[in-house]
Amino acid sequence: MSDGTDKVLVTDENGLANFIIHSLENEQSGGVTAYAFRNGYTPASTELASLKVGEENTIVVRMQKGNVVEGNLSVKRMTLEEVKAAGIDVTAPENQYVYSFNIHLGYKLICNNNGQIYVDNKPKDYVTYKITESDSSTKSVYVYTVPSKDPKQPPNVVYIELPGDIKTLKEFFMVNLVVKNLSESEDIVLEGATSTLNIPSGLTLVNGERTQKLNPENIPGGSSANTSWILRGDNTGIYTISANFEGILQPFNEIIEAVFSCSEPIVVEGNKKAKVIVEAEKLKKRGDIILYRVGFQNGRKAEMDSPQINMRDSVYIRSYKTDSERNLVGTSSKVLKSGEIFWSEYYIDPVEFGDWKYVMRKLSEYTSEALNGTDIPIEIIPVDYGTFGRVKPEIYIIDPKTGRETLTTHLDLVKYRSKALESR
Structure with missing residues (x-):
């Protein structure tokens, strides 16, 4: 008036x-x-x-x-950097998927049909071990093998159990609500605007409350306000979410309520399409370590973040990332794109073979065991000695007359020493 x-x-x-x-x-x-x-x-x-x-x-x-108001409720899958920027602890147990498993490897003696043991790639009727009982007493122990008539029962198999865990970051989603006051007059205001997110079971709210004040809290006609939430996907599935809006329309002092829903559902993929790959050397040489590596492959379309592999009873060597064809990928190993494999290399100390550590052995049996309800597949692949993790130098001899190059070894190289070198 x-x-x-x-x-x-x-x-x-x-x-x-x-x-x-x-x-x-x-x-x-x-x-x-x-x-x-x-x-x-x-x-x-x-x-x-x-x-x-x-x-x-x-x-x-x-x-x-x-309508008095219109709203847009949207969802965006968060990247690893966005998760960290939001102050979320990516190492916290509640924010990680954990998969536990055991790998069982069986190595048998390399024998021929005559019952001879292969030591340094040469067959021997027995292997001698020197055992010192005291300063003045040493005994020799002779080890023989008798080939089994049943090929399914190899002689003296050493079984090694490799317990391991794989961790990956769970999926996080940014939910954003934008509400607009459709009144043309700036004097018609939605005061005390709030919104409550409806969260289905399987999703968890992170760093906030379900009911949020919009920013700004008072929305003049023609203006918009927004608020946001962060959700963590704890269980795989497809989820539909909505948000309840409430505000007081002034100068009418009328309560305005509305419900806004996402046009697209939240899809939590988890790691159901992932795969664990174990590559182990199928030959153990005399006194040498056995190399193996464990890979975690992303089989889903979305990226996987912060993969970690821990083989508890092995010695860690290094980690890296490859594509599905085992070609090295130079991008950060903290993020796995679809099809990429995160690898960690380990070795088994010869001491695990006890008194048989100086005898050549061949991988003959291998199985896997998923623990704690792990439902992702585990594939074990025997690989040739030196497939990964070992330096394989190639030395060529160049004939000074013809220029012909011949691949050789360190021992062959002795034959080509010059008189000038021998005189030193």
Whole structure:
């Protein structure tokens, strides 16, 4: 009103309302602003700059069918850097998937049909071990093998159990809500705007509350406000989420409620399409270590973050990343794209073979055992000695007369020493 007061009126069925403004004689009345609201219509207002005293004044407020507010609820899968920037501890147990398993490798003696043991690639009827019982007493122990008639029962198999864990970061999703006040007038305000996220079982809210104040909390007509949540995917599945909005529409003092839903569901893939690959050398040479590596392959479309492999009873060597064809990939190993494999190399100390550590052995049996409900496949692949992790130098001899290059070994190289070298 012109005097700064408000008056609430209810129209008749035709949308008309009458009211009287009292003023002193010959007093010039000020302006009037009329605000109108009805369910199913967008609030509107009209301003009459001045009133004619003693006359009938008409103010027309036109409203369009529609809503008071509109909202957009969207979801985005977070990258590793975004997760860290949000202050989420990527090493916390509740934020990781953990898969436990055991790898069983069986190495048998390399024997021929005559029962001879292969030592340094040469067959021997027995192997001699020197055992010192005291400073003055040493005994020789002779080891023989008798080949089994049943090929399924190899002689003297050494079984090695390799317990391991693989950890990856769970999936995190940023949920963002944008709410717009559809009123054209800035004076029609949604005050105390809040929103409550409806979270289905299988998703967990991280770093926040379900009910959030929008920013800004008071939304003028034509303006927008927003709020956000972070969700963690704990169980694989497809989830539909929604958010309840509430605010007070002023100057009508009406509570406005709305529910907004995501157009796309949240898909938590987990690691069901992942795969564990174990490559172990199929030949153990005399007194030498056995190299093996464990790979974790991403089989889903989305990236996997922060893979970690821990083989508890082995000696760690190094980690790296390859594509599905085992070609090295130079990008960060903290992020696995679809099809990529994160590898960790280890070795088995010869001491694990006990008194047989100086005898050549061949990988004959291998199995895997998933623990704690792990449901991802484990593939064990025997590989040739030196497939990975070993330096394989190639030495060529160049004939000074013909220039011909011949691949040779360190021992062959002795034959080519010059007299100048021998005289030193």
